[in-house]
Amino acid sequence: MKYSYFPGCSLKGTGKAYEKSFLAVCKALNIEINELDNWNCCGATAYMSVDEMKALGLSARNLALAEARGLDLVAPCAACYGILIHTWDDMEKYPQRGDQVKAGLDKAGLKYTGKVKVRHPLDVLCNDVGLDKIKEKVKRPLTGLKLASYYGCRILRPIATFDNPENPRSMDDLMEAIGGTPVEYPLKTKCCSASHTGTLPEVGQQMSGILIREMEKRGADIIVTGCPLCQFNLEVFQEPIRKRFPEIRPIPVVSFTQLIAYAFGLGENECCFKNHTVPVQKVIDEKVKPVAAGAR
Amino acid sequence: MYGIKRHIRYDSDRDNNFSDEIMAVPGCENLDHCIQCGTCSGTCPLSIYMDLTPRKVINLTRAGFKDDVLSCHTIWLCSSCYACVCQCPREIGITDIMYALKQRAMREGKYPKGMPTPVLARVFYNTVSNRGRISEIRLVISFLGRAHWQRLIGMWKIGLNLMSSKRFSLKAERMDRPGELQSVLSVINSPNGGVRK
């Protein structure tokens, strides 16, 4: 299994734990994955607010770079993933725009035909690798650990390619495969407010707070995410959020690949638990029930 | 006078072309399919903070009340979560309409006074235009420094948190060869967008 890899700006910055653990999990599963050369920012919401066509050009360039390699493109950041897929869809649906963009790509010697498939790691792990293979590699099952899988808004909207947008199960299934107990709650795809936690705290921190509160209410020990911004919002802003929601206890928030890396028996270099403000290992040590030697 | 305000909209307040201009943006063609059911506002997690709910924005855009629409908070509060698009019974691209309105507002330089989101958008845009990538911490510092430096100071604890978890980096991320991006973007132009010089 070979893929091209689009990290996006967050995975090189505050989300580096996600990148490291994701690449480590790929290595453990013998997935060959190579970062795109000279990729550019996907634009996120902010760029698209300014210039529509150039935003399309940004993402189309990344898709064209991937097309040159001929492999599926994996984008772990949910926002990048959502934007790349939306771009691909737009280029198909509105050929007159597509032609303008292709003219721009042409100038840099890039070709775009739209045959690159954009994938999310959840999709790759559940569908290409398969839950059985994941289960095989588990050395430290997270038995007894209650995990709230938070999908966020861009993995499954507006285009859902690999899971049910109303009732997603891929991350829950993965967490179950590594021994954890998924927590059911109704807010799995409710927006965490993206950049508003920083720019408009009254709005953003309220929205993120509602999510944390409900997950804790339903018994979650750890919150698991598939997007670096969701992870950032739910973890780093916990203290100011607690001013609005005093009932919230500190709860660790990790990327799902970090837990998979831990379950695979990989070390701190790969799991990156130290890159968190709310301690992770402590909770794992407290909640995971030790399994008898030799048993699974 | 006792907080009494006069609200009336004359027909001359309408911009007859506004609705068509927005609908001409790809993704926004279905704007006039709206039956004003309110599902979008009902599902939007941010609608309770908006001065005009998404449904009202569609209504006012369709009627042509450009000034109301371009000066509201709504379009800048939208986080592009696409919940509305997935629930709309008429399959209207509401989020795309929000983007089209944002671009129009940026071009005409109209937005609520002091609203940080448009400033963030401009800083983001400039950074990507120059370097091809953004660095989160630098972005936050530069934009908050511009829009709301008191808040920036107030975030010192978060800064410390990030430092202790080794996520604080002031390194300026950039493409190895940003010129390759700039050449692509130089020939792609939006009729509807672009930062006002």
Add this chain to the structure above:
Amino acid sequence: MENKEEIRIGFYVCHCGTNIASVIDVASVAEYVSTLPNVVLAKDYKYMCSEPGQDLIIADIKEHRLNRIVVSACSPLLHEPTFRGAARRAGLNPFYVQMVNIREHGSWVHEDRAKATEKAKALARGAIGRVALHKPLEKRRVSVNPDVMVVGAGIAGIQAALTLAKAGKRVYLIEREPTIGGHMAQFDKTFPTLDCAACILTPKMSDVRSHPNITLLTMSEVEKIEGFVGNYKVTVKKNPRYVDEELCVGCLDCIDQCVFKQGKFADHFNLGLSKRKPVYIPFPQATPKLVVIDPKACLQLMTGKCKQSCVDACDRGAIRFDQKPEHIQIEVGSVIIATGYKTFDPRRMPQYGYGQYENVFTSLEVERMVTASGPTGGHIALRNGEKPKSIGLIYCVGSRDNRYNKWCSRVCCMTALKLGHLVKEHTGAEVFNFYIDMRAAGKGYEEFYHKMLEEGIHFIRGKVAEITDWAMTPEEEGHLVVRVEDTLAGVVRRIPIDMVVLVLGLEPQEDSREVQRMFNISCSTEGFFLEKHPKLAPVSTNTDGIFLAGCCQGPKDIPDTVAQAGAAAAECLALIDKGYVEMEPMTSFVVEEECSGCKTCINLCPYNAITRDDVKGVAVINEALCKGCGVCVSACPSGSIKQNLFEDDEIFREIQEVLAYV
């Protein structure tokens, strides 16, 4: 094959007021045509279709001994029957009349006067050449069987059957379920009068049962139908009830004594809200009042090993485990399809939580609950038996939605108002209606809406996006929560609700496409059966003799259904009382000597009009079914199929003459 007799053609070109004359120089067309061979006279006239215009033709036929007529005017779709009628009144075979369209094909589509006139002359010449070759044809009369079959015994089928039976006609009423009554039998009260549905329906049901002219076949479905208008041969499959219909009196002792002490199988009539035994009666007023045994639940029928206490209990010996499906052949002249509707499946909208949250119900389930003789004895209760303190009705579930059904289901607003009133009466709960528009268009409907407004029921104009169970405030804990924009008040609201009722839209039946194919009618894109004309022929279909009534043609309320059923019955009566149908003669026919029996034509006929006579080894065309489409004529490899009025020589002559002009 030329006629030996002398051809004497009368040519008429119509001004049609200024419709034709403003573009085409009609006088010069007439002048030109008068120079053509066989033309005795060529006239132009202001309005050919008027009385004087027709009289002109009649007078000329008699005076000048004309034996062919060509009228150059509007589209034959409009006035061909008019001019053919005039010819017939003058004693001339109507099929010696040919029309040329110089309005829809001439003056209405061209602007250049000179060129349009030239075209008119060319077309006229073509017609003059053609009409000389016409043969005298006769419309065939086929008699109409006075019996009628009504498929589906809901209120539409029942009404149609009763109307026909009262008129003295024999009706076969076919119903798939063990009882008649359809969806209306499931309702508690009907809007806007709040009449008890059973009270107004059961008298009609028992009339059907007792009327000597109605043959009621329950547990039955139409398996095959062949034939044509006035002469249908139908095979009805009657599924076994496992109870002798002559002997059973509906005493229900067998149900009491069944080895199953309690009901175990989901009761379909009560939408699964209650359980029944393998032997059951759908509801107390079921008509016919006979029990039925479910072969998928009954121990004896599934395993062959049962105490059969039902057999012991029956003192009439009516239980018959050895019953097999019966095939009944009936012959009828016309058919009314009244197969009804099904409700939208709310599981297609997971955001409303049906099946996920236990206290989300459908409108039909609540209808059964509120009925005194229903599964809960008329008590509205949550799944845990408690009375709800707040009830929310969500309108337009599955309707007016591009993702599911685009159409408005017409009756749900009124249904929701009715249910809201009934549940409030039964529980005293706070009732919220979440609607998009209030559609109250029928007689007494708006007044009913006003009455509901005065009952303290809440009306919130806003479509609910989703039902969730997470709480923002302490009052919401433990309840379902509706988050909706109250568009009229202009604010987003969160309302804790104990019981959510999804008011479901109406859809075509699951098997509507199969039924459509079997009866050779059409469906619209939505899947409802297609009427001949949406305004002017709402009960007819494009297949003569097959009529529609009720919701199978489109969602409608009971008054409209009953009216439509009456209309369908009237159409049948019109057909029956006339006694015959006239078949247009431009049908195809097989020249037997030239047919090789290759069967190419048989599968191509869209009307299934061609069969093979295996004795003679040739194709045979049923004139009554043939619609004259011409597919077989063009497909026949040996050219042995010909079509009346469109024979090769007629067509080629027309082409030749038009080209000769050009």
